[in-house]
Amino acid sequence: MNPRLEAIPPSMIRQLNSRKRPGDIDLGLGEPLLKPDAALLAEAAAWAADSGCRYGPNAGLAEVREAIAGHCAYPGLDAADNVCVTAGSQEAIFLAIKTLCDPGRDEILVVEPAYPLYRKIAQMEGVASRGAGMSASSGFAFDAAAILEAVRPETRLLVLCSPCNPTGRMIGAAALQQLAAGLLALPDPPYVLLDEAYRELHYQAGPPPALAALYPKTLIAGSLSKSNALTGLRLGWLLAPRDVIGPAIKVHQFVLTSANALGQHIALCLIKRGQVGAHRAHYFGRKEAFCRALAAHGIPHIEPEGAFYTMVGLPGAWSARSVEAAMRLVDEYGVVTIPGAAFGDSAQGWLRASFVAEPQDLAEGAARLAAFFAGRAGIRTAETLTGHKL
Amino acid sequence: MNPRLEAIPPSMIRQLNSRKRPGDIDLGLGEPLLKPDAALLAEAAAWAADSGCRYGPNAGLAEVREAIAGHCAYPGLDAADNVCVTAGSQEAIFLAIKTLCDPGRDEILVVEPAYPLYRKIAQMEGVASRGAGMSASSGFAFDAAAILEAVRPETRLLVLCSPCNPTGRMIGAAALQQLAAGLLALPDPPYVLLDEAYRELHYQAGPPPALAALYPKTLIAGSLSKSNALTGLRLGWLLAPRDVIGPAIKVHQFVLTSANALGQHIALCLIKRGQVGAHRAHYFGRKEAFCRALAAHGIPHIEPEGAFYTMVGLPGAWSARSVEAAMRLVDEYGVVTIPGAAFGDSAQGWLRASFVAEPQDLAEGAARLAAFFAGRAGIRTAETLTGHKL
Numbered sequence: 001m002n003p004r005l006e007a008i009p010p011s012m013i014r015q016l017n018s019r020k021r022p023g024d025i026d027l028g029l030g031e032p033l034l035k036p037d038a039a040l041l042a043e044a045a046a047w048a049a050d051s052g053c054r055y056g057p058n059a060g061l062a063e064v065r066e067a068i069a070g071h072c073a074y075p076g077l078d079a080a081d082n083v084c085v086t087a088g089s090q091e092a093i094f095l096a097i098k099t100l101c102d103p104g105r106d107e108i109l110v111v112e113p114a115y116p117l118y119r120k121i122a123q124m125e126g127v128a129s130r131g132a133g134m135s136a137s138s139g140f141a142f143d144a145a146a147i148l149e150a151v152r153p154e155t156r157l158l159v160l161c162s163p164c165n166p167t168g169r170m171i172g173a174a175a176l177q178q179l180a181a182g183l184l185a186l187p188d189p190p191y192v193l194l195d196e197a198y199r200e201l202h203y204q205a206g207p208p209p210a211l212a213a214l215y216p217k218t219l220i221a222g223s224l225s226k227s228n229a230l231t232g233l234r235l236g237w238l239l240a241p242r243d244v245i246g247p248a249i250k251v252h253q254f255v256l257t258s259a260n261a262l263g264q265h266i267a268l269c270l271i272k273r274g275q276v277g278a279h280r281a282h283y284f285g286r287k288e289a290f291c292r293a294l295a296a297h298g299i300p301h302i303e304p305e306g307a308f309y310t311m312v313g314l315p316g317a318w319s320a321r322s323v324e325a326a327m328r329l330v331d332e333y334g335v336v337t338i339p340g341a342a343f344g345d346s347a348q349g350w351l352r353a354s355f356v357a358e359p360q361d362l363a364e365g366a367a368r369l370a371a372f373f374a375g376r377a378g379i380r381t382a383e384t385l386t387g388h389k390l
Numbered sequence: 391m392n393p394r395l396e397a398i399p400p401s402m403i404r405q406l407n408s409r410k411r412p413g414d415i416d417l418g419l420g421e422p423l424l425k426p427d428a429a430l431l432a433e434a435a436a437w438a439a440d441s442g443c444r445y446g447p448n449a450g451l452a453e454v455r456e457a458i459a460g461h462c463a464y465p466g467l468d469a470a471d472n473v474c475v476t477a478g479s480q481e482a483i484f485l486a487i488k489t490l491c492d493p494g495r496d497e498i499l500v501v502e503p504a505y506p507l508y509r510k511i512a513q514m515e516g517v518a519s520r521g522a523g524m525s526a527s528s529g530f531a532f533d534a535a536a537i538l539e540a541v542r543p544e545t546r547l548l549v550l551c552s553p554c555n556p557t558g559r560m561i562g563a564a565a566l567q568q569l570a571a572g573l574l575a576l577p578d579p580p581y582v583l584l585d586e587a588y589r590e591l592h593y594q595a596g597p598p599p600a601l602a603a604l605y606p607k608t609l610i611a612g613s614l615s616k617s618n619a620l621t622g623l624r625l626g627w628l629l630a631p632r633d634v635i636g637p638a639i640k641v642h643q644f645v646l647t648s649a650n651a652l653g654q655h656i657a658l659c660l661i662k663r664g665q666v667g668a669h670r671a672h673y674f675g676r677k678e679a680f681c682r683a684l685a686a687h688g689i690p691h692i693e694p695e696g697a698f699y700t701m702v703g704l705p706g707a708w709s710a711r712s713v714e715a716a717m718r719l720v721d722e723y724g725v726v727t728i729p730g731a732a733f734g735d736s737a738q739g740w741l742r743a744s745f746v747a748e749p750q751d752l753a754e755g756a757a758r759l760a761a762f763f764a765g766r767a768g769i770r771t772a773e774t775l776t777g778h779k780l
Contacts, residue, residue, distance in 0.1 A: 001489065001490060001492070001634075001637060002488060002489055002490065002491060002492055002493070002637070003492055005489065005637045005640055005641065006637070008640065031444060031445055033442070034442075035439060035440075035442050036438060036439065036442070036443045037439075038435075038436070038439030038440075041435035041436075041438050041439050041443075041652075042432060042435045042436070042439070044435065045428075045431035045432045045434065045435035046428070046431075046432070048426060048431050048622070049425060049426060049427075049428030049431050049432070050425075050428075052423070052424075052425050052426070052619070052622070053426045053431075053619065053620050053621065053622035053623050054421060054621055054622045055421055055621045055622055056622060086646075087477055087624070087645075087646040087647075087650070088646060088647055090644075090645070090646050090647045091645060091646045094644065094645050094646070098392060099391065099392055099395065100391060100392065101392060102391070102392055102393055103392070103516070117644060120644055121644050124641065124644055126493070229442070229443065230443050231443065231444055231445045231647075232438070232442070232443035232444045232445055232446060232648070232650060232651030232652070233443050233650055233651065233652070234477070234646060234647065234648070234649070234650040234651075235650075244391075247391060247392070247395045247396070250395055250398065251395065251514065254480075254484065254507060254510055254511050254514055255477075255480070255481060255484050255645060255646075256476075256477040256478060256480050256481045256484070256624060256645075256646065257477075257478055257480045257621075257624065258622070258624070259624070260477070260622060260623055260624040260625075260650050260652075260653060261622030261623065261624075262431075262622070262623070262650075262652050262653075263650060263652075
């Protein structure tokens with residue numbers, strides 16, 4: 001058996017979810033609960049029935065690649081040839097790491113708190129990884145100086161996610177400029193993979209600034225999953241400079257031939273109709289409601305600038321025990337959250353809470369967190385628990 | 391850049407296809423031209439609109455895994471827990487190689503002539519590969535003794551495809567028994583990956599015999615692509631023993647999270663309604679027509695037992711030059727075939743010809759092959775060719 005696979009630890013997120021019981025409030029969710037557009041799905045089905053459900057080119061249908069390049073409109077990455085249509089942004093991340101890194105020699109540097117799979121993919125590929133932790137004391141704001149300080153000569157790829165899963169923070173124009181200038185000054189600047197799975201879900205006036213305009217060695221991972229409630233569609237994209245996209249498409253071909261044709265057609269329709277950001281207002285409303293509820297209970301949290309997560313700060317007694325706190329919250333208080341430890345050392349002492357649930361569930365979830373924080377009894381005491389050991 | 395990727399040679403099949411011009415007869419095609427069932431696609435769209443288009447479990451929806459296990463009904467691989475729903479059989483092949491092989495130590499042994507991507511995936515993963523060539527003199531019949539002779543102590547995985555792309559041959563009960571007995575007698579029996587992408591397209595009375603019933607270290611790669619004209623759906627499966635499927639699902643999760651939900655629903659419907667083998671009679675008719683036309687022209691070829699390919703034997707003068715013959719056929723005779731050399735050394739001197747095209751195109755294709763074989767002039771002479779150099 002491939003020994004690298006056995007060495008990868010099991011998922012903390014899955015362990016938490018497996019303890020959830022009926023009636024529990026789920027603030028651990030990492031996907032939309034909205035229904036996708038029925039007419040759009042029907043149209044894709046009719047298109048495939050009419051024109052066939054064929055492989056198409058490995059990198060994606062020409063018109064889909066062109067539409068994605070035009071939609072993102074990032075300087076230097078705005079041609080159809082810069083695009084590989086992928087099975088979600090997950091595959092785009094995998095392609096970037098696998099294509100760029102020489103196993104045993106290169107490393108990836110992940111800006112943390114971060115989605116745990118970047119480093120697990122690296123581990124699977126025999127590529128070393130390190131985390132550059134953003135500081136909890138500044139609310140996990142992206143700190144260009146701290147990132148630059150963590151870059152080493154063997155750093156081949158720097159990975160950052162903005163809007164960020166799990167923190168909800170976005171990297172601003174000033175930090176982007178400082179980061180790009182600092183990287184360009186290095187003797188051998190690394191590539192940067194910007195994970196933009198939550199690109200459309202930002203709660204500011206304009207769209208986020210474009211790193212690609214400042215830094216030519218930029219790759220982008222994108223997706224329809226979160227923006228359009230289509231996680232199950234498995235439709236995303238990798239944008240990369242010409243010399244990188246070719247080898248990435250080779251990996252993509254060997255792994256799964258091409259992205260599914262129904263998903264590609266749906267992407268084309270959504271982009272053409274300008275509907276990719278259609279759910280932004282919905283999540284903005286949820287964010288406002290959830291943060292209001294947390295504030296009313298005096299629960300410390302990060303004000304999200306994007307995505308559908310916030311980080312909740314644990315009381316001091318729990319500051320080194322986020323896993324234990326999350327276990328106790330689900331077992332005794334009936335509320336699922338994800339321990340900060342799952343996202344890197346810098347988020348120990350925090351919990352990730354998502355706000356995709358219904359407003360009444362968000363309010364009840366905040367109330368249960370408050371009970372735990374105040375040391376009040378949960379809805380289930382340790383004595384009534386059966387089959388669930390802490 | 392990952393140095394393994396740069397070392398992988400470009401695709402011969404793609405090079406051939408890029409020379410095709412309007413009006414050419416395409417016997418190079420590796421996918422159905424039939425249209426998928428419109429009602430089924432519409433139903434899947436309605437299902438997703440109603441129940442949401444969610445990630446679902448990494449390994450696939452429980453009912454889909456169960457349906458696939460029941461459909462294949464292979465002893466020891468017939469539980470839902472033996473199934474990972476994949477992005478086509480391509481991903482299933484990738485998962486098998488990546489999961490089972492320790493890079494730098496293990497090798498895969500591929501029964502050739504074979505789909506070229508098995509060995510390219512191994513190369514991408516840093517895993518050594520060798521071919522065990524079946525003999526042209528016996529029409530590329532599966533020869534268990536020759537396969538067993540090629541197995542070495544470092545052979546971790548044996549790969550064979552039946553019904554076979556490119557030869558159209560199927561492995562029979564006697565050869566399977568001999569193979570299983572021989573492998574079981576080894577001190578450390580390798581795993582066997584049986585690629586059954588063409589499982590439903592067999593032209594014999596019963597279904598093919600089950601290797602899994604004879605040999606417990608069997609893995610199966612399957613798909614709806616070829617059986618149901620759904621190559622673009624990217625829906626397949628890996629069946630594997632319990633100790634293998636767990637790590638394989640881990641790779642699957644890291645690479646693309648889960649198979650697309652629309653495809654999973656379509657698979658469920660097709661299996662429940664017993665429609666997975668619905669196109670068998672269609673391809674049987676095409677096979678009969680094509681083989682009749684080849685025979686009428688006196689063109690030597692393999693009588694296919696399954697899949698939608700035959701191998702055409704080149705005249706002696708071309709026996710070491712299948713690539714050159716295929717180039718000349720497309721450039722001067724306007725007929726696309728795939729050179730045997732693409733499938734391994736043992737198929738040098740042969741061409742793969744598919745019979746998915748319309749009957750009149752199959753007849754015209756056979757006539758053009760005959761003209762080349764007889765040394766008659768093609769529809770385009772070398773003088774009239776512009777921009778296409780041999």
